[in-house]
Amino acid sequence: MRSLAVVTACLGAPLLGLLPAWQAVEQVQSIPLRRGYYVASDTGCDEASRATVMLFKGDGFGLNCETVSIERLSPTRYRLNDRCSDDRGGEGTTDSSTVYEVSSDMAFTIRGDDGSAYSARFCRQQQMPEPFSTNDISDIVKAPAPTP
Structure with a gap:
């Protein structure tokens, strides 16, 4: 079920939790999560x-x-609207809109319109297996976070 939720979110399928059109939303530069790796909660x-x-x-x-x-x-x-390139060498891009429920600065959940959910939490890089533990992500984790 976890993989289905991730694939659904990545492909840009509609997700539950979107606000009605009449309800105002605020544009922000970031969501309040620590930078780094997030691993499925299970x-x-x-x-x-x-x-x-x-x-x-x-x-x-x-x-x-x-x-x-x-x-x-x-x-x-928070709703993130992304434009993703094909990581298999294709030239196309895919637009997606994903709603994240942020429970702390170290955990979030994505809910699919089919009732599925994908929850993840922050993991320290040193706790992770290869290649994650040795990938150089210092430019990502040390960059100043945009203000929400």
């Missing part, structure tokens, strides 16, 4: 794999995605 940090890891870079997730906008829907809910 997976140990030392058991992380490409299928269970997301890299938060301050304004969004993933190295192949550019965050177009971030909207604060409520004090704990």
Whole structure:
């Protein structure tokens, strides 16, 4: 079920939790999460794999995605609108809109319109297996965070 939720979010399928059109949202530059690796909540940090890891870079997730906008829907809910390039060498891009429920600066949940959920929490890089433990992400984790 976890993989389905991640795939659904990455492909830009509509997600639950969007506000009605008449309700105002606030544009922000970031969501209040620590920069670094997030691992699926049901997976140990030392058991992380490409299928269970997301890299938060301050304004969004993933190295192949550019965050177009971030909207604060409520004090704990944020919609990230991304444009992602094909990481398999294709020339196309995919636009997606994903709502994150942020429970702390180290945890979030994505809920799919089919009722599925993907929850993840922050893992220290040293706790993770290769190649995550040795990837140089210092430019990502040490960069000043944009103000929300």
